[in-house]
Amino acid sequence: MNLFEAMKVFVKVTETGSLSGAARILNLSNPSVTRHIADLEEYLGARLLNRSTRRISLTDTGSAYLERCKQVLADLEQATLVAGMHAANPSGVLRINAPLSFSVHHLGRVLPLYAERYPNVELDVTLSDRVVDLVEEGFDLAIRIGKLQNSSLVMRRLVAARVLTCASPAYLERHGIPQHPDDLARHKCLTYAYTQPDNEWRLQRDGKIHTVRIHGGLHCNNGDLLLAAALSGMGIIRQPTFIIGDAIREGRLVPLLTEYHGEALAIHAVYPSRQHLSAKVRTFVDFLAQQFGEVPDWDRDLPL
Template sequence: MDKLTSMNVFVRVAKAGSFAAGARELDISRAMATKHIMSLESDLGTRLFNRTTRSLSLTDVGVSYLERCQHVLTEVEEMEAAVTHLQTEPRGLLRISAPYGIGSTHIARAVAEFLKIHPDLTVEMILQNGPMDLVDEGVDVAICLGALDDSSLVARKVATSLLVACGSPEYFAQHGVPQTPQDLLNHSCLVNWAVAPKDKWRFKTETGYTTINVSGRVWANVGEPVRIAAINGLGLVMLPFYVVGRDIEKGKLKVVLEDYLLPPLDVYAVYPHRKYLSAKVKSFMDFLQDWLEHRVSMPPPE
């Protein structure tokens, strides 16, 4: 059997945790996936998986072989990209990951428009707020908010959005309007803990920066729950303008502490470091940057 195909099957089965799930990802039968693994084990003269009727786990050799297979498959992909990098029309599968908030709104809309332009392209979107291994997960582009920690990845800033502190007119009528960041200590602050640090809001003052430890009745790992809570008068939020901009325009939320400049939130497109960037990735990042320019980066209305 083709060794590279068998290695790809092995990686998918190992990541999926079962022969059936790995086979489904590759659109092959479970029996065919089993044949590929058995072929590898026969060639290597050792077992790659510990199999029982209820579980599947890698052997020690399997763990080592998995790492090497992923490296080989990446090298092959890069070699093929090097041969075909002059191709200008994006095609094939583009895997994108993004946080729930911006992913389910702006990125999803951008993807829909991008696909209209490129009929030979298919997109798979993965929405999650936690970190993920782009290489292990086969992600081509990850949308990230804020600074990038992993130096092995390449980050391209595609947008900058203002952060705004705001609350509903009903809340302010009942509890008053904060005049300084320190006033927030006496207010209910609804926390989006996907933005680190999760319980600290930072403001710029005349003498530098001040950080306020905030707390409130609603905490969430995405912006939408705290946005809804704020509209319903449960407290203040600090969110990107692209999340609350329409609510501000409609008068559902009112911006406060405008004399204290909040640090902007940068939006990055991140991809694994490769010498040859595929046409589909480059085209999407170019399109996304243009798409987000007037949708995410716009300041709040005066």
């Protein structure tokens, strides 16, 4: 028995004064209304209605129970209304996990815009390049870059970033400019820890993939440190344009082997479930997709 449904039927029978009247208003059959009342009386172990061929009246127990039913149903309706308003208007704490360099360069500039639009959402952002367990660690969503492993998480692609091979003018003046991917094996190449495998770079041209084993003098888990090292002339880096785009536009880094390209890095928002998606998660993901757009800021006006 659906207790709340049975209570609604009971209240409507008392309001209309008949089983058939309640059935008509609730769009139920007469036998269904009769069954709801019988199930409710059996559940309570008490008679609620006196029935005759001409009229229905409340018993003393039914009269007392009716007032409680009306209050419970009114409270349920109010709770449903509040839940609906909460779902439509984002509020509460939104816990986000995001990569360090991407967030510092680009996520940070759009967070104030989201906060201005949705002032009832409190943003709690944790920066880390490791892949966290959203459910285990209590995050509402994460921003992830690159290939995603198959999982039960919902994934929405936001935008992409190109990956370019670059070095500073000072480094190239001292060590020369590589003309072919194989030349990289003779250069100092600064490597990123979360690239697998971390001692190989894969470049593609005309459908042919060139895999080069590289080495350098710096292996790091942060793209900004690799950028700083490359700018100082320490070696060649291969990093996404959301980190190195400004340095290329300003001439502080020189793109290399531009006729060879690698796979673009897709940037996704991931979250645990599509069902009953909270307004704060939905609006934040939609907002990011809108802000970054098809051609993001970090790829605009690159001299390539």
